[in-house]
Amino acid sequence: MDEFLRILTQSLAEIIAPTTAAFAIAAIGLNLHFGYTGLLNMGQAGFMLLGAYGFGIATIAGFPFYLALLVALAAGLLFALILGIPTLQLRGDYLAIVTISAAEIIRWIGRSTWLQEWTGGASGLQGRNYKGTFQDLSPLPDGRTVIGPLEYINTGSDSWWTRIFAWGLVALALLFVWLITRSPWGRVLKGIREDEDAVRALGKNVYSYKLQSLMLGGMLGALGGVVYVLPLTIAPDAMGRTMTFFTWTVLLLGGAATVFGPVLGAMVFFGAYMLMRTGMRALAENTGVGDIITTTNVEQIGGMLVGITLMLLVIFRPQGILGNKKELAFDVR
Amino acid sequence: MSADMSAETSAENAPGNGPGTSPEPESVVDAAAAAAVAPTSAVAAEARDDLAQVEPVVGAPKPDAILVADDVVRRFGGMTAVDVTHLEVQRGAITALIGPNGAGKTTFFNLLTGFDTPQSGTWSFEGRSLHGKSGARVAQQGMVRTFQLTKALSRLTVLQNMLLAAPKNPGERFWLSWLPFTWKAHEKAATDKAMELLARFKLDDKAGDFAGSLSGGQRKLLEMARALMTDPTMIMLDEPMAGVNPALVQSLLGHVQALRDEGMTVLFVEHDMHAVRHISDWVVVMAEGRIVAEGPPRAVMQDQAVVDAYLGAHHDTDLGDDSLLDPEILARLEAEEEKR
């Protein structure tokens, strides 16, 4: 019974973890790309990694917190422009190919030795070098706080302050996306998602709208990257293809083109992922299942199951948890 | 744009049969055509009078041309899809562009509206060159097109489809999008206009439905209504009647004529010869990428070059002949064609 409660508590903790919030923000950005505009960005992790580097390097260079945050956003914006200007005039698939390779390029540059002075190479940037300005902002008193089954220090890496800040940003991102997508501007994006030639024929500059969407979603990706590294370190290899793949799972699970989908998706995904892994580990240790699933295999099996979940989702419930089934009933080419 | 422009009303008020119509309307199409023979607006009447003076030869200059194309050539690989030496389209008139499948009509539409780029050629709209202008720019200048393969925005509602087309909406600028008070008034006016247009096309009770749930014919109507939301000067319709059920065709023809009577220029591609004969003021015929004939509908349909293009050589049939509606005769023609 104790074991069971421990597993549940761990899952609950994961649901409100700062990294879950980071993925939620990145998925909100991806939702703007894919859910609203129909853009296939297969490199959201590249935006996240660039945001993290922008923030970390600027902070280490002595920038105050909010300025460093702006540097991160600017990095995301610039990346979107570089990728978008040449590719958004081409067919949709090209953006997917370009983003996936560009994200990999960022990661390889990050872990190479040329820019090691700034990026820290393959081992990345240590948290203590860039977390100071963020933790200094904390209005919380020293000490620890217990809320229900959860206990964390007030201020620090893995703290209440990090959680409050991260989820506060999620709320802001949600509000932002809700405000802009319910407008005529958002309607143009949805029109482009459905058929860009039809929208062009009505006199709208489709290219400009797609670029705006890519920039805004990319900046949200960069912001997600900053939140992701606040409790951790900036390690390029932790922010690669798997991260993009998880962000997509989060978005499709919650429901693309819905406002709350990405947030709900992140919570359900990471909660369930934790439950699955801790559950399997407990089973492996305490029951006969251990002969088949050894504790060392849990991570691999977990990753595999995520892949299977994503496939099943796309096949059987493409609208996700919050999506409108009726909306997807039309054959969209 | 008021409701009394609809086909039914004008059908009731139609003052008998004008010149150039069959005395007894037989099909729905004929009935619709008989409905609005004489243009009611001054612009349309003038356009018709103007066209009466034009000599029916290929490339004939028009007294008041809104669209002029010169030496427009589009090749796909070794195949020349479009090769138009000179074409002028009269302002305020309904011009039909006809020709067999593969004649290059859609490609020509794409070139004129900025959806495709020709290897060479120049064309201008209202005196301004459109060469190199994007599809969006062409639409902004007042030349709006619909597509042969209907492009309804499926996961938007019918009303959203319409509102999307409203020009100059301040809320479509990102910086104002999150401030509803900057665009609410515009949106309200656009909604009223959209509902009026939808009522005209009998789609008003579908306003809240997803466009993807409409039938093929309804989508055609929606696409046309949506194009009208942009307040175009000239509307280009690529096979607007294809797939629309005959009962709707009648009102659709009425709408097209109503548009002309409001002063709009219409260029449309159509296969239904009866529709073409009855509503168009001028007919342009394409075959194998070239314009092979142009002139008033009756004359053109008796033109030997046109008949050849459609039915193969050695036929003295008039394309506007009602006997061509008879499946038996069509089957015979087809059989003859195969034997040759």
Ligand SMILES: Nc1ncnc2c1ncn2[C@@H]1O[C@H](COP(=O)(O)OP(=O)(O)O)[C@@H](O)[C@H]1O
């Ligand atoms: N994108 C394209 N690539 C190659 N050939 C094309 C393309 N578009 C049209 N064509 C060819 O050009 C010719 C004219 O086509 P189209 O303009 O669609 O004819 P229509 O609309 O008169 O039926 C056809 O032979 C068609 O196969």
Ligand SMILES: [Mg+2]
């Ligand atoms: Mg065609």
